[in-house]
Amino acid sequence: MRPTFPLTVREAIEQDAESLVRLWSTAAERSGRRVAENTLWGLPDVADVAVALAEQTSRGDGGTWVALRDGAVVAAALATMSAAIPMTRTRMLIVTDLIVDPEQRRHGVARRLLHHLAVHAEENGCEVVMAVVPASAREPARYFAKLGFGQVATMRAMSTGALRARTGIGDAASATERMVAVRRTLRRRSVPRS
The missing domain is CATH 1.10.287 (Helix Hairpins)
Known part of the structure; x- marks a missing residue:
């Protein structure tokens, strides 16, 4: 499905920190999950996100990508490039978070963001894209399965x-x-x- 509205995808910048925190908070509230409780990590604050975005830019091994509609952040994806396993040179892109504003869902925003990440992965020599989905997140797990992602591991923390x-x-x-x-x-x- 193509977005029914103009959408711009770009790498996140430090000035996006507040919008990213708002997006994360809104998505967590709408899903009914209490992110700050019962997990190993809580909701980030704006200062932490700004520092993380600056670090990602300087490392160059991945980062945060945002989708904008009319200049406002409506979705974000966090991705890191890595070796598939340390003993090979096969590279992969690991998408650890894909968050779409609940009001913008079912309009092709996630698909457009993932397409952009696939192009970025190919340009950087990645042969595989892996998506990390929380165990309790049924809707994202179904979405990635529908796209063709297969289950390859179980992560515990x-x-x-x-x-x-x-x-x-x-x-x-x-x-x-x-x-x-x-x-x-x-x-x-x-x-x-x-």
Whole structure:
């Protein structure tokens, strides 16, 4: 489906930070997901997004792409170029986020953004495009499957502190380290989230 309105796709710039945070927040609220709770990461703030966009530009291995309608950000995709596996030279583009403003869905915006990413991937020698979809996100999973993406992996995540604690062998972690970890956890839980 082609967009029913003019759409511009370009790489995101630092000035898009506020629009990206708004887009992310709106999409999370509309989906009924409470992003800031029960996940390893919460909603980003404008300053963090601006810094991340600047870092992406300087690295040159991917970045954030935005779709604009009448100059306003209506969709975004975050993508990184990487080796398919460290032992080969086969490159791939990994799309970790694809967010479309709920009011702009079902008009071909995601398709246009993904087409632009496919062209970018080919121009940079990537042979494969991989999409990372949250386990609880049924609609995006169906969308990517409809486009022809196949399931190739299951990703699991946990905080580094939790992994270190669960993989501690014997008495490697001292009583002091355990006490500091407990205090950090209690401090994080007592900080009100906005």
